[in-house]
Amino acid sequence: xxxxxxxxxxxxxxxxxxxxxxxxxxxxxxxxxxxxxxxxxxxxxxxxxxxxxxxxxxxxxxxxxxxxxxxxxxxxxxxxxxxxxxxxxxxxxxxxxxxxxxxxxxxxxxxxxxxxxxxxxxxxxxxxxxxxxxxxxxxxxxxxxxxxxxxxxxxxxxxxxxxxxxxxxxxxxxxxxxxxxxxxxxxxxxxxxxxxxxxxxxxxxxxxxxxxxxxxxxxxxxxxxxxxxxxxxxxxxxxxxxxxxxxxxxxxxxxxxxxxxxxxxxxxxxxxxxxxxxxxxxxxxxxxxxxxxxxxxxxxxxxxxxxxxxxx
Amino acid sequence: xxxxxxxxxxxxxxxxxxxxxxxxxxxxxxxxxxxxxxxxxxxxxxxxxxxxxxxxxxxxxxxxxxxxxxxxxxxxxxxxxxxxxxxxxxxxxxxxxxxxxxxxxxxxxxxxxxxxxxxxxxxxxxxxxxxxxxxxxxxxxxxxxxxxxxxxxxxxxxxxxxxxxxxxxxxxxxxxxxxxxxxxxxxxxxxxxxxxxxxxxxxxxxxxxxxxxxxxxxxxxxxxxxxxxxxxxxxxxxxxxxxx
Numbered sequence: 399x400x401x402x403x404x405x406x407x408x409x410x411x412x413x414x415x416x417x418x419x420x421x422x423x424x425x426x427x428x429x430x431x432x433x434x435x436x437x438x439x440x441x442x443x444x445x446x447x448x449x450x451x452x453x454x455x456x457x458x459x460x461x462x463x464x465x466x467x468x469x470x471x472x473x474x475x476x477x478x479x480x481x482x483x484x485x486x487x488x489x490x491x492x493x494x495x496x497x498x499x500x501x502x503x504x505x506x507x508x509x510x511x512x513x514x515x516x517x518x519x520x521x522x523x524x525x526x527x528x529x530x531x532x533x534x535x536x537x538x539x540x541x542x543x544x545x546x547x548x549x550x551x552x553x554x555x556x557x558x559x560x561x562x563x564x565x566x567x568x569x570x571x572x573x574x575x576x577x578x579x580x581x582x583x584x585x586x587x588x589x590x591x592x593x594x595x596x597x598x599x600x601x602x603x604x605x606x607x608x609x610x611x612x613x614x615x616x617x618x619x620x621x622x623x624x625x626x627x628x629x630x631x632x633x634x635x636x637x638x639x640x641x642x643x644x645x646x647x648x649x650x651x652x653x654x655x656x657x658x659x660x661x662x663x664x665x666x667x668x669x670x671x672x673x674x675x676x677x678x679x680x681x682x683x684x685x686x687x688x689x690x691x692x693x694x695x696x697x698x699x700x701x702x703x704x705x706x707x708x709x710x
Numbered sequence: 711x712x713x714x715x716x717x718x719x720x721x722x723x724x725x726x727x728x729x730x731x732x733x734x735x736x737x738x739x740x741x742x743x744x745x746x747x748x749x750x751x752x753x754x755x756x757x758x759x760x761x762x763x764x765x766x767x768x769x770x771x772x773x774x775x776x777x778x779x780x781x782x783x784x785x786x787x788x789x790x791x792x793x794x795x796x797x798x799x800x801x802x803x804x805x806x807x808x809x810x811x812x813x814x815x816x817x818x819x820x821x822x823x824x825x826x827x828x829x830x831x832x833x834x835x836x837x838x839x840x841x842x843x844x845x846x847x848x849x850x851x852x853x854x855x856x857x858x859x860x861x862x863x864x865x866x867x868x869x870x871x872x873x874x875x876x877x878x879x880x881x882x883x884x885x886x887x888x889x890x891x892x893x894x895x896x897x898x899x900x901x902x903x904x905x906x907x908x909x910x911x912x913x914x915x916x917x918x919x920x921x922x923x924x925x926x927x928x929x930x931x932x933x934x935x936x937x938x939x940x941x942x943x944x945x946x947x948x949x950x951x952x953x954x
Contacts, residue, residue, distance in 0.1 A: 465823070530802075534798075606774075617776050620784070
């Protein structure tokens with residue numbers, strides 16, 4: 399599948415944004431982190447900013463973005479429509495929580511309820527994003543039980559690493575937050591390795607035989623219907639990354655998991671300005687790593703239409 | 711509405727005979743010619759006379775070599791929308807632009823509602839949908855919905871353009887939901903198959919596999935060529951002189 403940058407950025411940015419929003423909604427609402435104006439403002443601006451930037455970026459992928467409002471109508475059948483509805487609906491409790499926690503400096507009561515609802519909305523939205531991919535049967539690498547948890551784990555991972563950077567930046571970091579970020583990063587790494595292992599051993603029952611209805615023997619493409627690449631090959635027949643997938647997997651692992659883990663462990667022993675710097679660096683490097691991982695998620699996915707073109 | 715109808719009154723579709731298709735591409739050009747002025751018009755061409763020709767087509771003919779223990783054969787393979795009974799391209803549509811008609815089962819796109827998110831083309835395992843980057847919307851085969859019910863055409867012309875154009879009658883059109891229809895009988899008789907049945911899209915269109923090989927054809931062995939020997943005599947001498 400062609401990794402359109404708008405979609406790669408969209409899923410990465412909203413994942414991190416919703417992860418951070420859920421974290422702030424729960425920790426802030428239940429007074430586990432202090433209601434501090436500047437901490438709250440920066441945190442909520444970061445979370446909602448990432449979400450808004452991701453959603454805007456996703457409209458860049460559309461052929462007719464001016465009609466995007468129509469995408470809220472088919473939530474009964476379409477995961478993409480559900481994602482649209484959930485993402486906009488989540489802004490309501492998120493804004494109420496933001497007003498109460500940041501501007502009124504309150505927690506508990508209605509602020510806690512709004513925070514909790516924002517966290518639930520964030521989780522639901524990330525689920526709908528994951529289901530868009532997990533529900534596509536023609537792409538075996540996506541249509542697996544690994545896809546939906548991956549989106550949730552990666553949102554929790556990038557959100558908690560970002561949350562740790564935020565708290566460390568305001569010098570109110572805690573070991574609990576740091577451990578959460580570390581564990582989430584380890585979980586993300588483990589899940590990604592398991593997913594790659596599963597995909598590499600995948601035996602796909604759909605073949606050139608079932609695609610053409612020609613039973614038995616070998617079906618070999620000897621002539622394409624066209625001489626130049628068409629929409630199908632440009633969109634679904636992307637092959638550049640597969641050539642470099644081993645190298646890109648190493649780069650993704652280094653940036654998304656290994657370097658952030660080392661930087662987070664450093665935070666345990668480093669004094670304040672260094673701890674904040676290390677935490678911020680961990681979040682930035684991890685974001686870049688997840689972009690590479692998401693790029694591979696698309697580039698390594700193989701659509702059944704490529705069978706018609708004899709592409710491996 | 712992108713929810714699917716529980717059942718359709720008819721299941722209009724195509725049956726394609728892989729035994730008689732000669733890969734002449736007449737159906738491809740007839741489809742393009744009709745539909746570039748039809749329901750989903752235009753079928754945009756990008757850079758048609760340049761080095762990177764691209765454009766929207768509803769019907770593409772591939773060629774395959776099918777090798778079994780009986781030997782190899784060339785199979786021409788037209789590929790277009792199969793008007794599935796459970797088309798995920800419709801249910802994934804976030805705007806309601808894609809729909810399946812309850813009356814005849816035809817899968818269509820309402821261009822005025824399409825936002826061009828391309829998700830339907832990802833959901834189609836058969837590559838039936840092609841994006842028109844010029845108009846910014848998704849396009850697909852309409853089963854020539856503007857021909858098959860068209861009272862302005864003679865009754866025999868009320869078939870999809872690809873079916874009308876086929877010089878070997880490899881393409882058939884009709885109601886696959888009616889077991890008594892000529893097209894259903896043909897599928898029954900020839901053992902017509904659905905493509906990628908394992909994915910569960912329940913395509914309406916059927917493909918008739920190539921017939922079994924016949925041993926009846928006469929064996930015509932070519933005579934062995936005579937060995938080449940040098941020409942003798944005067945002409946041989948001229949030949950040798952001129953060749954040197």
